[in-house]
Amino acid sequence: MRSFPHLPDVRDSQAPDDLLTGHLWLLELIDGTGLRFRMDESGLLRFGDPETTYADPETVPIALRPAVRHVRDRFDREALRDAVDDPEGVIFFGVATHYQGTDYDWDRLPPFLGTDVWIASQAGSQAASGTGSFRPPDAAAAIFEGVGLDSVNAVEREVNARDFDPEAYAIPDSAWRDGPAAGVVVRNKRQGRGKLLAAGTATDAGETVPEVDVPDDIEAIVSEYATDDRFERVVDDLDRRNAGATVDAVADRVVEAIARETPVRFGEGSKGTAPDRVRAAIIERARVALDRR
Structure with a gap:
């Protein structure tokens, strides 16, 4: 199963040189753990987190199981078969929403929110690791909607890069809690991407989850x-x-x-x-x- 796309800090030296060009989409960055999946020819969904793929849903970590169940219950398999010639060459990426330092309104926040869709340019399941491309943000959102899943919400669309200053940008309020978002993901139409984190935010990319006193009994x-x-x-x-x-x-x-x-x-x-x-x-x-x- 294809790996998650790299998401460097926009202000970091590892960010693509041409990221802040053209027109940008700003998406809310959701605190949680990355979850990816694809559909076999039989219709069985195969899941993985950023590091591991799971042969059985029972082996999925407990915090991610609500997201897996949510996807399995809602995913429209026939819609995917009708939309593409090779469903096995489509990889879906998103966030399994769970506590990573940001306290959301858990009743409203879906267990899974889609972020990316990779579509292979070759037939056959091996194309998942071969040539292909990620869909632009608007196309990915439409694909998730078409298969019955929610995608991350856009904060701003088609922002001229000349008007976007990452050093001065103020992280907006979250759509899923009473407070600021964990950050934003900056995307352009040429597959460039990066992130701006709010102060103190943790993600599954290596940042430290803020310490919270939890009973050990x-x-x-x-x-x-x-x-x-x-x-x-x-x-x-x-x-x-x-x-x-x-x-x-x-x-x-x-x-x-x-x-x-x-x-x-x-x-x-x-x-x-x-x-x-x-x-x-x-x-x-x-x-x-x-x-x-």
Whole structure:
């Protein structure tokens, strides 16, 4: 599966010399982890993050599972087959939205937002790593809409590069939280791209996630983050999708919600929290939440 495109800081020496030329698109930079996927001939979707590809959805990190499920549920496979001759030569890129230091309105923010679409210029699945091109921002947004997915929101379109000063640019408010965006992605029509980060922002490109005090005791984690509101939202979502709001399903989704929406880190080395222990601690709460309905 093709790698994510490089996204250097606009003000860095690694930024393309011709990035700030022509007309620019400014897109909101969403804090999260990159998620890429492609569709096999059978219609099976294959997923990967920036470093890894996953043979099975169960091997996907817990914080990314809501994004994977969201894509699998909404992706219109027939629309892709109708649109291109070789669906396997199309690679979709985006952001699995989860807490990386920026606290979003998680109810409104989709679990996945599309950023890029790569289309191979050769037939066959090997074309994914061969020749081809990324679509311009407006074309990529239309493609995501066509297959049933949301794309990142444009802050400004067709900005003349002569009128854009990255040193003086003020990061705008986010469309997904009460506060500034994590940054902006600057794109031109010739596949040039870069980013401007807000102060203190972390991304999956190597910046450090701001330190937040998180309880290291399972009961304390459950007490702080397995809230009644989180249970209610999970149960409502399962009911809305007729997905079966069983005790086990509610417990699983609450753990996923904690992984996505809070600073708790599951299974990441010696500092990671064991998800099975958190799940076991909230089973009874899940039963109580269902009994109240």
